[in-house]
Amino acid sequence: MAKIKEEIDKLTSAELDAGQVFSGKTSGRMVQGFESASSFTPNLDTEYLFHESSRDVVVWFMDSSDPIYLFGPSGSGKTSLIKQLAAKLNYPVFEITGHSRLEFPEMIGHLTVEQGSMEYQYGPLALAMKYGGLFLLNEIDIIDPATAAGLNGILDGEPLCIPENSGEIIHPHPMFRFAATANSNGAADETGLYQGIVRQNLAFMDRFWLCEIGYPTPEAEIELLSRKAKNLPENIRKKMVEYANSVRKLFMGEASGNLTDTIEVTFSTRTLIRWADLTVRFQPLARQGIQPVTYALDRALGYRASRETRTVLHELAQRIFPVESVENKS
Incomplete structure (x- = not known):
């Protein structure tokens, strides 16, 4: 854990030309990214094809006032789109996949024994908030709505309190981003094809910028x-x-x-x-x-x-x- 903290604590933010990053043409519009990649930055796929749906996510990266929720059919490229855009910006991505029994410690962290003593190990959400990075929660529409609602404060930009770590307060880093992916739009599965999807709390969904990702042309x-x-x-x-x-x-x-x-x-x-x-x-x-x-x-x-x-x-x-x-x- 110490090596992880040391690596991501050295990350330096940078203003990058959005046109140069995403299309190879200078635009004069700037987007926040990082000077260099880290071990948490997704590998850049040089053969990846950005299609029309990527426009919304590019705009979100440029000014992410709200967390983003990407939904669409299985295999349409929701997760890969987020990761490939993050790779272009050298963004570290801290990822977790939702499931029906997902609880906060899996996202935030837990106490563990390190060399004979108790030490708090940060989870992906805490790492992204503390050091700056993108927290990616896949299959968000499978998690229990009560657990999801517990994220409301974080989605509103409030600090994270960790009682298990002596009440540590983590204020969101300026480079912290929250993205979620799902097969449904949060209102349950209309097709009956995706087992385990549940309707999410309306107040929880109201905190997201929604983006539908369909199949390419x-x-x-x-x-x-x-x-x-x-x-x-x-x-x-x-x-x-x-x-x-x-x-x-x-x-x-x-x-x-x-x-x-x-x-x-x-x-x-x-x-x-x-x-x-x-x-x-x-x-x-x-x-x-x-x-x-x-x-x-x-x-x-x-x-x-x-x-x-x-x-x-x-x-x-x-x-x-x-x-x-x-x-x-x-």
Whole structure:
């Protein structure tokens, strides 16, 4: 713990040109960041594609008057968006994933034994507040509303009191930021797909700036696959994006034509990238008469679905990839 404190206590804030940081073009508009990265700063993904939803989060970073709450479907890139923007600003990120039994000590800290004596070990929220950094609470809509409501004072900018550490008072560092991610907007899950989501307290939700993160446009996903799966032919990458959007329409009950079934799985951008990656990795199977595209499809998405849905997915694949066999040869 001492090494952690020593490292993050040396962090130095800096004013950075927002245009230069986010687009490579000088804008004259400044954003607060850090002079250099630390071990808590996410690794910068040079192939990451910022899509339209990133605008809101960029503006938030420039003047984060309120905590931000990002919601959207699974795999749409909520957490990665926050982390990649933080990486560009050299922001340390202190992260925790919510669950139904999450309690304050997991976020704030607890007493522990260090070299024979009791010492207080700060949790991610206390570290971010004390030394400056971004506290990222994923799956916030799964935590108990009573626990969430206990964060109200912190969300309002009030100091944190730690009775277990001799009543220490931590005033929020000027570089402290609070971000949360969720699949719902805090009003419970309307789709029934995300188990464990609970409706959050209205007063708790009122403290957030909400930002909806959807899937990228087809053009953006095609560009993303061109970066992530360079070895795939361009026409296959385009068909993969077409297929993913067709599955999303089935999931939402918006499909037209003969395939009008509503299915229980959807194609996230994360799954799309996994499918492309597996297709490349399973390419040698083509010599054995096994089609890599459809073989990888089951392993990226199909096996998460019911047998009936897998049949629908295979029928759709046969239409979009007519040269590919949808026969399960695993």
